[in-house]
Amino acid sequence: MRVKGIGIVFLGKLADLAGAGALVVDGPLDWPGLLARLPEPLAEAAQDPRNRVAVNGALLADKAALQAAAGDEIALLPPVSGG
Amino acid sequence: MRDIRLLDQIFIPGSLIGPFTQANPGLGGVCTFVGEVRADDGVEALELTHYAPLTLPGMHQLADSAFARFDLMGLLMVHRIGMMRPGEPIVCVSAAALHRRDAIDAVDFCMDHLKSAAWFWKREKRADGWRWIEPRVQDHRDLARW
Numbered sequence A: 001m002r003v004k005g006i007g008i009v010f011l012g013k014l015a016d017l018a019g020a021g022a023l024v025v026d027g028p029l030d031w032p033g034l035l036a037r038l039p040e041p042l043a044e045a046a047q048d049p050r051n052r053v054a055v056n057g058a059l060l061a062d063k064a065a066l067q068a069a070a071g072d073e074i075a076l077l078p079p080v081s082g083g
Numbered sequence B: 001m002r003d004i005r006l007l008d009q010i011f012i013p014g015s016l017i018g019p020f021t022q023a024n025p026g027l028g029g030v031c032t033f034v035g036e037v038r039a040d041d042g043v044e045a046l047e048l049t050h051y052a053p054l055t056l057p058g059m060h061q062l063a064d065s066a067f068a069r070f071d072l073m074g075l076l077m078v079h080r081i082g083m084m085r086p087g088e089p090i091v092c093v094s095a096a097a098l099h100r101r102d103a104i105d106a107v108d109f110c111m112d113h114l115k116s117a118a119w120f121w122k123r124e125k126r127a128d129g130w131r132w133i134e135p136r137v138q139d140h141r142d143l144a145r146w
Helices: A013-018 A031-037 A040-047 B013-022 B052-069 B100-117 B137-144
Strands: A006-010 A022-025 A052-055 A073-077 B002-007 B029-036 B045-050 B072-080 B082-084 B089-097 B120-126 B129-132
Touching (some): A006 A013, B002 B052, B013 B029, B072 B100, B089 B100, B100 B137
Parallel strands (some): A006 A073, B002 B072
Antiparallel strands (some): A006 A022, B045 B120, B120 B129
């Protein structure tokens, strides 16, 4: 049986940093677990307070509270571009 | 009348504004802003990416705020995503109201929030390649007006 993983989506320049728009990892995942799965530059970017994290479209007020399970989608969101 | 959309193809603002105005009979004023991709030095293309779970829901929340804040009859808010060339329309906001001030201010309010707080990431292409556009101080000042 195929186990569905957790999708991690990278937006804006974080997609360039990742070399891809998304990757799939096995769950469950908490914040230290996510950082451990990300390549170093992305783990660093994820911890940057300017970059936000959403799980299934809901922004996390506190990234450290992240909890994700199989089938969930985590998004790493850099600041939006201005005018 | 409320019409909030993301479009991934070129659009003709007039084709939206006409029907929008017609859909708000009895209005006292309609104010429309159309933003186009600027032909800044050497810019060949602009690409807008979005994140579906946040971007359109965020635009709906912005529309809710505009309806709560201004006395509006209708609001049209259309934003492009994808690849665009200079001169192409990128955003169109139109507000219909009984009185002009509400229509004008609602459009200004929506535009400041769309530019500084909506979930869009932009990159532009010049001869030397693609470059991401960073947030500007001016955008935060624009937001602080409200």
